[in-house]
Amino acid sequence: xxxxxxxxxxxxxxxxxCFPDVDPYLLxxxxxxxxxxxxxxxxxxxxxxxxxxxxxxxxxxxxxxxDGAKWGMKISYALARQEDTLKDVYLKNxxxxxxxDLLFWNGFFFVDYDSRTIKSSLDFSQSFCCNSPTPRLxxxxxGERFGSPMPEREKGITCLRINEVASVTDYYKLxxxxxxxxxxxx
Numbered sequence: 001x002x003x004x005x006x007x008x009x010x011x012x013x014x015x016x017x018c019f020p021d022v023d024p025y026l027l028x029x030x031x032x033x034x035x036x037x038x039x040x041x042x043x044x045x046x047x048x049x050x051x052x053x054x055x056x057x058x059x060x061x062x063x064x065x066x067d068g069a070k071w072g073m074k075i076s077y078a079l080a081r082q083e084d085t086l087k088d089v090y091l092k093n094x095x096x097x098x099x100x101d102l103l104f105w106n107g108f109f110f111v112d113y114d115s116r117t118i119k120s121s122l123d124f125s126q127s128f129c130c131n132s133p134t135p136r137l138x139x140x141x142x143g144e145r146f147g148s149p150m151p152e153r154e155k156g157i158t159c160l161r162i163n164e165v166a167s168v169t170d171y172y173k174l175x176x177x178x179x180x181x182x183x184x185x186x
Contacts, residue, residue: 001124003047004097005038005105006089007054007061010082011166012108018168023060024108027171030178033064034110034165037186041111042103043071044118050075051096053089055082086135090146097146104138104146110174111137112161114185121159136162 012024019027025035035052042050050073052061058077068075076096080089086106090097097104101124114121127144130137137160140146165171178186 001046001048001101001103002097002099003042003050003103003105004090004093005035005050005052006080006086006107007035007052008080008082008107009054009056014167015108015171023057025054026060026064029110029171029175030183034108035061035065037110038105039065039068039071039073040115040186041113041118042105043073044115045103045122047103048073049096049100051078051093052076053078053080053093055080055084087147099142101142102140102146104135104140106134106136106138108165109136110163110165112163112182112185113159116185118159130160130162 007025009024015022015024015027026033028034029037039050050068050071052058052065052075054061054077058079062077065075078093080092084092086104090104124139124141127141128139129135138146163170163174165174
């Protein structure tokens, strides 16, 4: 399985104001960067090839995640323009996407899951999409294309919960929740 992560930055001005020297996707939640939780999850889901696409500099992410060996996957990097839509990003990376089943990760959010049960809880027999309110996590079977309409099979995916991180309050609330209630999940 492959994964395309679109690390777009347009709605993150609140984060830049509070944490000006940190790449938003490398902002630490408890003990590791937000995007590292995502890499841990997609690794558990069976992703072997991952591409991180961003509309701003990738240097900090490349320095941190390197080639992906730590997660047992191969990581590549690509740039997008800020005006690119999700479909544009998909089409510009189609040669990467078409080779296998695809997990398309869109934006800055946290996925709540339990690492002890994730493999037995997900069904990859058909496409699905987790929305909140835009497509955040979309799984497409090999040969299916990204576009409209998106798969609507969000019911039954109770093992994944999208948590938006849209403010400093959300950030600290999520950190405290992980520390106090969910520290064994990740």
